[in-house]
Amino acid sequence: MTVATRVVDVDVHVGPGSIQPLLEYMEPYWADYVANAELFLSPTMNGLYPPAAFVPGGEEGTITSVPTTPEELREGLGDDRVAVLNCIVPFDTSHNPYYEAALCSGVNDWLRAHFLERDERLRGSLALPTLDPDAAVQEIERLGSHPGFVQVLLPIRTEVPYGNKRWHRVHDAAAQHGLVLGLHAWGRVANAPTASGFTHSYLEDYASNSQIVAQAHVTSLVSEGVFERTPDLKVALLECGFAWLPFLLWRFDKDWKGVWREVPWVKERPSAYVLRSFRFSTAPAQLPADPAVLARIPDLMPVTELLMYASDHPHRHGAGVDALLDLLDQDGREAVLSGNAASLYGL
Amino acid sequence: MKVVVSRLEDFPPGERKIIKAGPRSIGVFHVDDEFFAIRNRCPHQGGPLCLGRLSPWAVSSQPGKVSMEGPPRLVACPWHGWEYDLETGQSFMGPGETRVKAYEVSVASGGSLGDDVHHGQEQPIPIPAAARAAGREPGPYVAETFPVYVEDDYVIVEV
Amino acid sequence: MADVQVTERELSRAERTIRLVDGDVHSTLMPASLHARLPRRWQRHLEQLGPRVAGAYAMFPRMRNGGFRIDARPEKGFPGSDLGLVQAQLLDEYDMDYAVLTPMQPQNFGGEAPELAAELCRATNDWTREEWVEQDARLLGSICPPHEHPDLAVKEIERIAGTERFVQVLLPATLEQGLGNRRYWPMLRAATEAGLPIALHTGGNEMHRGAGWPSYYLEMHVWNGNTMAMQLLSMICSGVFEEIPDLQVVSIECGIAWAASLSWAMDDAWRTFGEVETTRLRRPPSEYLREHFWFTTQPIEEPDEPEHLAFAFDALGMTDRILFSTDYPHWDFDAPGQTLPRSLSKEVKQKILAGNATRLYGLPR
Numbered sequence: 001m002t003v004a005t006r007v008v009d010v011d012v013h014v015g016p017g018s019i020q021p022l023l024e025y026m027e028p029y030w031a032d033y034v035a036n037a038e039l040f041l042s043p044t045m046n047g048l049y050p051p052a053a054f055v056p057g058g059e060e061g062t063i064t065s066v067p068t069t070p071e072e073l074r075e076g077l078g079d080d081r082v083a084v085l086n087c088i089v090p091f092d093t094s095h096n097p098y099y100e101a102a103l104c105s106g107v108n109d110w111l112r113a114h115f116l117e118r119d120e121r122l123r124g125s126l127a128l129p130t131l132d133p134d135a136a137v138q139e140i141e142r143l144g145s146h147p148g149f150v151q152v153l154l155p156i157r158t159e160v161p162y163g164n165k166r167w168h169r170v171h172d173a174a175a176q177h178g179l180v181l182g183l184h185a186w187g188r189v190a191n192a193p194t195a196s197g198f199t200h201s202y203l204e205d206y207a208s209n210s211q212i213v214a215q216a217h218v219t220s221l222v223s224e225g226v227f228e229r230t231p232d233l234k235v236a237l238l239e240c241g242f243a244w245l246p247f248l249l250w251r252f253d254k255d256w257k258g259v260w261r262e263v264p265w266v267k268e269r270p271s272a273y274v275l276r277s278f279r280f281s282t283a284p285a286q287l288p289a290d291p292a293v294l295a296r297i298p299d300l301m302p303v304t305e306l307l308m309y310a311s312d313h314p315h316r317h318g319a320g321v322d323a324l325l326d327l328l329d330q331d332g333r334e335a336v337l338s339g340n341a342a343s344l345y346g347l
Numbered sequence: 348m349k350v351v352v353s354r355l356e357d358f359p360p361g362e363r364k365i366i367k368a369g370p371r372s373i374g375v376f377h378v379d380d381e382f383f384a385i386r387n388r389c390p391h392q393g394g395p396l397c398l399g400r401l402s403p404w405a406v407s408s409q410p411g412k413v414s415m416e417g418p419p420r421l422v423a424c425p426w427h428g429w430e431y432d433l434e435t436g437q438s439f440m441g442p443g444e445t446r447v448k449a450y451e452v453s454v455a456s457g458g459s460l461g462d463d464v465h466h467g468q469e470q471p472i473p474i475p476a477a478a479r480a481a482g483r484e485p486g487p488y489v490a491e492t493f494p495v496y497v498e499d500d501y502v503i504v505e506v
Numbered sequence: 507m508a509d510v511q512v513t514e515r516e517l518s519r520a521e522r523t524i525r526l527v528d529g530d531v532h533s534t535l536m537p538a539s540l541h542a543r544l545p546r547r548w549q550r551h552l553e554q555l556g557p558r559v560a561g562a563y564a565m566f567p568r569m570r571n572g573g574f575r576i577d578a579r580p581e582k583g584f585p586g587s588d589l590g591l592v593q594a595q596l597l598d599e600y601d602m603d604y605a606v607l608t609p610m611q612p613q614n615f616g617g618e619a620p621e622l623a624a625e626l627c628r629a630t631n632d633w634t635r636e637e638w639v640e641q642d643a644r645l646l647g648s649i650c651p652p653h654e655h656p657d658l659a660v661k662e663i664e665r666i667a668g669t670e671r672f673v674q675v676l677l678p679a680t681l682e683q684g685l686g687n688r689r690y691w692p693m694l695r696a697a698t699e700a701g702l703p704i705a706l707h708t709g710g711n712e713m714h715r716g717a718g719w720p721s722y723y724l725e726m727h728v729w730n731g732n733t734m735a736m737q738l739l740s741m742i743c744s745g746v747f748e749e750i751p752d753l754q755v756v757s758i759e760c761g762i763a764w765a766a767s768l769s770w771a772m773d774d775a776w777r778t779f780g781e782v783e784t785t786r787l788r789r790p791p792s793e794y795l796r797e798h799f800w801f802t803t804q805p806i807e808e809p810d811e812p813e814h815l816a817f818a819f820d821a822l823g824m825t826d827r828i829l830f831s832t833d834y835p836h837w838d839f840d841a842p843g844q845t846l847p848r849s850l851s852k853e854v855k856q857k858i859l860a861g862n863a864t865r866l867y868g869l870p871r
Contacts, residue, residue, distance in 0.1 A: 196682065255727045259727070
């Protein structure tokens with residue numbers, strides 16, 4: 001960054017070192033379930049974040065692990081920025097809806113006690129289960145009014161796109177509680193990422209987040225009329241990139257003109273809903289390396305309105321968003337670095 | 348210039364006729380008890396607009412609930428399916444932007460045109476009640492329309 | 507005026523400058539025609555037990571005239587089934603030099619049981635040759651192999667390759683696995699050795715995983731570009747272009763602009779993670795994209811600012827590999843002369859309208 005300014009960091013990862021701290025907050029049955037199945041929290045999150053996807057640690061050969069306490073977090077971030085914490089350990093691949101719901105509740109209780117109530121500059125995302133929308137609503141009603149939670153957290157790799165009508169009750173509950181719908185990369189990775197099945201390389205799997213899976217949710221939320229029935233709902237796409245957005249919207253707007261009768265509840269053109277109701281975190285940026293091409297990105301999309309700075313600590317991505325920020329004026333930079341997030345999350 | 352389309356009795360409700368008026372191809376439609384005429388050329392890529400399907404507005408109060416409102420007065424271009432209102436030529440695909448094609452409305456009132464008529468006056472684009480109910484904003488494409496009226500027993504279009 | 511036109515048509519193909527090539531025209535094989543070409547045992551099988559592969563149009567109904575141009579219905583049969591109407595409405599109407607035929611039925615045929623798939627594809631390819639390519643010198647055929655059975659696909663490719671004016675091997679964009687999978691490579695190799703590109707047309711096995719199944723055709727249609735992005739990535743990351751360096755791939759009816767952001771993302775990922783062992787990528791992925799892929803234009807993107815599309819083409823750096831197409835007789839047909847943004851230079855327009863296809867398909871033929 002060329003100008004020192006306070007940031008709001010909208011995607012920072014924390015997590016317990018093992019499943020044990022979570023069990024404290026869960027029914028005793030789950031401790032027995034976990035012990036019998038010998039379940040543990042995968043350090044690579046079932047392959048989502050292998051060692052190569054972490055920033056290097058202090059010592060050679062080590063990686064920076066996911067912070068388990070506010071002290072570790074502050075040491076890792078190096079400052080006292082306002083941060084929105086995402087604990088994605090419930091991004092699980094099993095199909096037991098009760099376990100998933102219990103795990104999410106455990107994570108949320110742990111996050112509140114260990115982070116949100118110990119550092120007032122931290123906010124959190126309320127992890128929601130994917131297999132049972134009723135359980136998701138219950139969790140929002142249980143903890144959604146806690147001032148530390150500003151967002152609900154769901155994975156983009158999932159069973160059904162989030163515009164689907166079975167999710168409408170969740171949108172309503174989130175909007176009622178003033179919570180942003182936070183859709184985060186990765187998720188239920190036993191579901192293949194592409195229409196042709198599984199990929200064989202990490203690179204394809206990684207790219208699938210931004211190139212296909214996140215975009216399916218944008219299309220779904222608009223096509224299913226979510227923003228007509230719940231106009232107050234806001235959506236944050238986290239760790240999903242953003243440079244693909246203009247091209248998606250060109251296609252989406254044009255296709256809607258021809259087949260609007262399939263979705264007559266979509267009254268405005270799709271891009272209008274997206275620009276109004278979606279925000280995007282900046283890591284990964286996945287921007288063009290050619291400066292001449294990069295310079296045109298602000299023409300194609302209103303970056304100063306849409307983007308929210310994220311470090312995605314402690315995960316590693318490519319060249320970040322700095323080169324794009326350098327193209328903006330001071331007001332634009334501040335909007336991306338803190339203003340848009342402050343506005344979205346009511347900070 | 349007045350162009351005779353057909354005898355009224357040969358043009359029952361629900362039918363359409365495509366006629367040539369000079370270099371122009373024009374589609375004339377009999378919808379319920381009204382006649383409309385629209386240029387048979389879509390402003391988008393020049394497709395044969397007047398061959399397209401006619402539909403009423405589909406109005407939705409919430410996802411999954413849709414009512415069909417008004418007469419079938421929207422024609423969908425056979426290429427790309429973009430729809431135009433037969434009366435005004437207006438499409439409803441986005442906020443009003445620069446029009447692709449100029450909108451001409453000539454009010455045909457027989458011999459009642461007096462000396463103090465203002466030529467070239469822009470008429471506001473009426474938004475049909477059903478379009479308003481469907482929550483749609485006009486724009487950006489407008490198809491060229493022509494007034495049609497019944498004189499004696501003939502259907503006549505003025506181009 | 508009429509005399510001049512007749513004279514022009516009498517000029518031999520080689521003497522006439524090629525001005526317009528359509529990269530995507532759907533000839534439609536009617537069930538009765540197919541039935542007549544099958545041996546009795548397969549006729550009986552289909553009568554008794556039917557096909558196994560679900561139809562795409564039932565999964566996501568095309569909410570616009572069932573997916574076709576209203577004005578392209580012949581008196582008898584489906585749009586695209588009548589050569590005369592195709593000639594009148596497309597080839598003659600736009601004075602086309604060439605049109606590439608891309609029948610859609612083999613997208614399903616290729617997924618049937620091996621022998622049945624092979625029979626259905628054999629029948630289709632013979633029909634293409636006899637009733638289309640041999641009937642009009644402007645028509646270019648695609649070989650449709652039984653794609654889920656690469657050993658049989660190789661046989662069919664070898665059977666047809668070398669037939670006059672068959673210019674590519676046509677596959678669906680979505681197969682049961684990504685084309686980066688080695689099991690498909692004999693098919694890709696056979697095409698390449700015959701001097702033919704492969705073409706991937708949107709459609710095929712609609713297995714919507716990742717985010718789950720969308721509800722609407724609108725979503726599915728928007729998704730076409732994303733699906734092709736992952737297919738391209740599968741091929742690029744698999745090392746198939748290191749293995750078969752002359753392989754060329756045409757992306758049909760999936761859009762183009764998304765390939766710009768794909769190239770940025772995959773280069774960024776490759777620079778970050780390296781990943782040589784499972785990808786064999788020795789150069790940035792976008793280099794393989796620019797050296798091995800081609801794109802047809804329809805359905806062309808239409809940003810509010812038409813110049814933005816020209817920018818996207820430039821940013822992608824592939825204006826030498828974009829091929830004009832109409833997608834006749836589908837509902838979102840793009841008309842020649844009406845489709846390309848005005849801000850493109852005359853030189854680039856001519857490449858897109860004919861020059862690039864001329865190079866790819868070795869025209870005139």
